Amino acid sequence: MSVTWIVASALLSSFCTLLVVGVWANFYFQPRLRDSLQRELDEQVEKAAQVLSDRVEDGVRRGLAEGVRNLPSKELLEGASRNLARSSAEMVGERLGNIFGRKDKP
Numbered sequence: 001m002s003v004t005w006i007v008a009s010a011l012l013s014s015f016c017t018l019l020v021v022g023v024w025a026n027f028y029f030q031p032r033l034r035d036s037l038q039r040e041l042d043e044q045v046e047k048a049a050q051v052l053s054d055r056v057e058d059g060v061r062r063g064l065a066e067g068v069r070n071l072p073s074k075e076l077l078e079g080a081s082r083n084l085a086r087s088s089a090e091m092v093g094e095r096l097g098n099i100f101g102r103k104d105k106p
Helices: 003-069 074-100
Strands: none
Touching: none
16 A cells, blocks of 8 residues: 555544534534533522512612602792692683683783
């Protein structure tokens, strides 16, 4: 046998080995790895969502508590309520006037 045939058979053997390993990796190893990584990612996302949910809930609870503690004075609330009631009454009066055909006085 010549050296050329020995080198050619070694290269062909190496190529076949790489081909078999590539097919195995593509059809067996890669899908299992992908599934494993997807499960791990889903678990981590679930944990992160739970932590985020807890933090948002705590933040809302603290913000609500601070908001209630820092409510403006009684007089300010009464004034705002009066203004809101007055504005609402004017709007309702205008709408009723429009419905019943009453003209606004200039």
